[in-house]
Amino acid sequence: MDIQYSKKRESFQKAQQLYEQYYVSNDENLFEQLLVLTDSIYGKQVRNLLKQNGCFNEESEHTALQEARLAIWQQVRKCRENGTPDPDFIRYCKGIYYHKGMDAVRTQNTYRRRFSDNSGRAPVSFDAPLQEGGKNLGDTIEDVRNSLESGIALDEQRWVFNSLFILYCQCLANGKAEPPRELALFYARIFPHVVEVIPEEKMASAKWAFEHMKGKTVQKLGEKSEAEMRELIDQTLRWHENFWLQLEKTICAGDEKTLLKDVIYTDVYGKNKIEDWSESMHRTVVKEVVKNVMKDSRLVESAVEYISDRDKIYCLIKGGRDR
Known part of the structure; x- marks a missing residue:
């Protein structure tokens, strides 16, 4: 991988x-x-x-x-x-x-x-x-x-999707969840699409994330993911200070106590855990995205028009059921 x-x-x-x-x-x-x-x-x-x-x-x-x-x-x-x-x-x-x-x-x-x-x-x-x-x-x-109208609509669509994607990544990076959960979302759902290693129709891949993170400490993955966010998504993206502070916490890994930053991620967290966390974190981040979108009337109007009705962001903006 x-x-x-x-x-x-x-x-x-x-x-x-x-x-x-x-x-x-x-x-x-x-x-x-x-x-x-x-x-x-x-x-x-x-x-x-x-x-x-x-x-x-x-x-x-x-x-x-x-x-x-x-x-x-x-x-x-x-x-x-x-x-x-x-x-x-x-x-x-x-x-x-x-x-x-x-x-x-x-x-x-x-x-x-x-x-x-x-x-x-x-x-x-x-x-x-x-x-x-x-x-x-x-x-x-x-x-x-x-037609001119079609051209304008496409430009608007590009602006909407780019704005929402950057906002989604910002909400993840600025969140205060535990680092292993945030890394699960980044490596299972965001990063594989950015580098085109899983099909567009596949929402996430815990298997790909597990293989990509294998053998790396949580500290290393934090540093690596931040560099990847800044290089491939947006140069302003950084993990929140709280992310790095939590790495200094002591946790129980098997029978031993160790600092979270020194834990080999895949030795402690398996594919099922990555899959569960990436899904639950996605729901959490989407809700934060919606809160921010609601502050921008143009983005709200355009998002409702262009995002598929199967999309979680669309459902939340429209007040529909969260699937």
Whole structure:
């Protein structure tokens, strides 16, 4: 597991370096290398999105990837215009690929919804002419996809999800739960998605967390996780002072008493404990997120509009049942 993570991290760092070099030099060869690397990092995410929604084919994959590449080029140009390179550009690219994949899904779903018959039979060809306006189905869908309103909505979605994710991590880092519980949430639910080692549809992986934490002390994991949060998520993230103070407490580990910071995490806490803690901590953190979201009227309105009704944050904001 650590080898897989190391390879991912090397890819992220290499891609960020290529971006920064291209930002300065405008060398198209560097840009081509950058796209090859971002495709290798995030292309699987696009394919999975298409497959999960029954939309996967060569055309939809090609379209989504091409749109993502164009968006990356536009973002680099925007950074140049602003005069500031983005220190987290490759993490931003994850959102680009995700949203372009979802664009392809929405395009396919619009096609099915608008042009299939009520019997459930397959819809007609994209090239089939419409009676009004002389356009075919493909032209009509392209108009829908390229509308200004759709572009604004996607920008808003990116802002919402990025804001909520950062807020979620801040609420975890600033919490006052016991360090082993907080580390369980970070390594089972947050970190594996950041480094793309578990599928998007899988909410958490206690097994992956256990293997990744194996042989490390709680102190080491605290230091390592803080460095990872700051490098891969947001540079302002740090564990609360209370986290470090609790590491100085004496606990019973088996038949011995020892400082919490010196405990080998996986010698004391197994996969089942990690799974239980990651779930209970997730519920706790989500409630803190909602309290903070409620202070921002724009974020409340946008979150309710864009977050799936299956999401715990959505249920709490809307006042629905916590699942």
